[in-house]
Amino acid sequence: MTEELDALSKNCTWDLVDLSLDKSVGGCKWVFKIKTQSDRSIERYKARLVAKGFTQAYGVDYKETFILVARLSSIRTLLAVAASHQWKLFQMDVKNVFLNGDLSEEVYMQPPPSLSHPPEKVCRFCRVLYGLKQASRAWFAKFNSTVSRLSCSISSYDFALFLHCTAKGTILLILYVDDMIITSDDLSGIHELKDFLSQNFEIKDLGHLSYFLGLEITSSDDGFYLTQANLVYFIVTHLDISYVVHQMSQFMSASQSTHYAVVLHILRYLKDTLFYSLHFSAQSPLTLRAYSDADWVGDPTNHRSTTSYCFLLGSSLISWRSKKQSVVACSSTEVEYRAFADTTSELLLLRWLLQDLGVSISSATLSIVTVGVLFRLLVMMSSTNGPNT
Structure with a gap:
């Protein structure tokens, strides 16, 4: 919790001010999560301060909330192209991602209980906090405006795919909220892009791509192998269960014993094919x-x-x-x-x-x-x- 409050203070997330008479004030709460690695071992314990965004009023506290994230088919296409060209894949993660977004609306929040403050003061947001309706959209707008200073362009067919042309080639960056994949044949250009991002955001360089959105990516001489690390994302790598999952999902609110038997059959099938993987060939x-x-x-x-x-x-x-x-x-x-x-x-x-x-x-x-x-x-x-x- 102390680490989270320090990050909020470092980002100048709010100012303590007197509440305007015509403004409403929302609350906040702490959310605790255990972050695991690809082998299911505990990486760290996370504490996150979250605003109660459900109390926000549309048109007053927020307007647009839509965020662009990479399509899963675009991610797989990028992996296939990188494998064919035998490019290296790199991964980076943005720490406290939503705290980087700029807030244009005037939004107030009750100070968290663990924060010492004068009793008559409230928090007026200067930047976005987790839980606000516009948090994800503000982050994407901030990232987009930042990389545009480096002359990065956006793909017309996936707005979360960024292209950076250099003298030696084109660097491809695909963004999914706070996770990004970078690949190119221009390794020096990749390092320059990493340095630029690190200067503007608090970045964690994860090195070569190995774990992304619950998926394990294994590199070999003949390409990349995409395997499942999380049951939630099984549909991402298992084309063979797409139809039956689509059929069973129609009965989630009114399931019977026959549907339960089919789901058990799917789970038995997944157990037998647990280590099957998608292969992105280099040849x-x-x-x-x-x-x-x-x-x-x-x-x-x-x-x-x-x-x-x-x-x-x-x-x-x-x-x-x-x-x-x-x-x-x-x-x-x-x-x-x-x-x-x-x-x-x-x-x-x-x-x-x-x-x-x-x-x-x-x-x-x-x-x-x-x-x-x-x-x-x-x-x-x-x-x-x-x-x-």
Whole structure:
């Protein structure tokens, strides 16, 4: 707790002032957490002072709250590209990340009980504190404005992917809240970027990438291996359970014994495949392939169908999805066509993302199940034109 209060004081998070008559004041509380390493051993005990943001009023104490974080498919794509080019992956962590954000609104809080203060004083925030509605958004805005001073640009297809061009190449940085991955063939440029970030934020350099978002990344001569370290993120590395997890999640509020039996079966399967991993090959060519499929009226309650697709960059699996369609289809061809449209949208996004990563994809292979979709598409193309036709 003392360490946390020292960090708050160092960042000049608040000033002790008299409360304005027309302003409301919120509370705060302490949150305690045990942070573990990839082998489940205890790294350290954390105490965090959190504002009670649920008492904030929209339009008065905060406005926008949306934050941009990296897409998981973008992270896997970055790993696949780095493996193919045999680039080194580095990881950095920002300490007390939300305390770096600047606050534009006037927000007040009762001082924490462990802080000595005059009885009539309250805390007026100068910077963001954990728990405030706008905390994550303010941090991202601060990071974005900081790296822009180094002439870093943002990818148009993942706003959490930053590109820094140097004389020797392009440095890629992907951000997920306070965790970042950096890779490039320009090692000296990476060190300069690290030094720049360390001058502006309190950074913990974690060296080579090994543990990220509950995932273990193992480097070898033939690429990277992505394995699971946390059950919460199993869906991130296990394409094979995406469909069944999607099906079972629909019954979370009204489950029965049959659903419980299926969940136990999933857990037994995961136990047997616990050490299976995704492989991002260093020898595989960077060609993009997509596979699309869908069932028809798979849900007997509302007669909706489920779209599924997956994408491979070379032999590396980078993106997949299993999701129920939003409307009731009138035929199996319509179901496949809607799945084809969703897959094509993801295909275009990944293709443009790869261009930002320095990989030129002239063509991509899309495999679908029925020829009815192609026939319908050809009929539509003969009578309509679009900007990308």
